[in-house]
Amino acid sequence: MKYIYISLGLLFTALGAIGVALPVIPTTPFLLLALAMFSRGSSRFQNWFTNTGLYKNNIESFVQNRAMTLSKKIMILSFASIM
Numbered sequence: 070m071k072y073i074y075i076s077l078g079l080l081f082t083a084l085g086a087i088g089v090a091l092p093v094i095p096t097t098p099f100l101l102l103a104l105a106m107f108s109r110g111s112s113r114f115q116n117w118f119t120n121t122g123l124y125k126n127n128i129e130s131f132v133q134n135r136a137m138t139l140s141k142k143i144m145i146l147s148f149a150s151i152m
Contacts, residue, residue: 074110078103078118086123092149100128 085099100123107114118124130138 071110074106075114078106078110078114081106082118082123085127089123089127096127097131100124101131104128104132 081099081103084094085096085103088094088096088099104115104118104124107118119129130136130141
């Protein structure tokens, strides 16, 4: 069962990474799912994921504070409006 969780975590990480470049695909939900899958699958993968730049730049403040920063919201909305 843990291999399924790790595989799903890698899949959601890939989708979240694609979502960073494409405004159509949401990044945050996929990265939160990846964190949940890695937490259930392996503590080693969970530690790896929480130390990646993808996690630190996009999810860390949300996980700690349960909210996005104002600058992140403005950046996302302006980028989406331009597209």
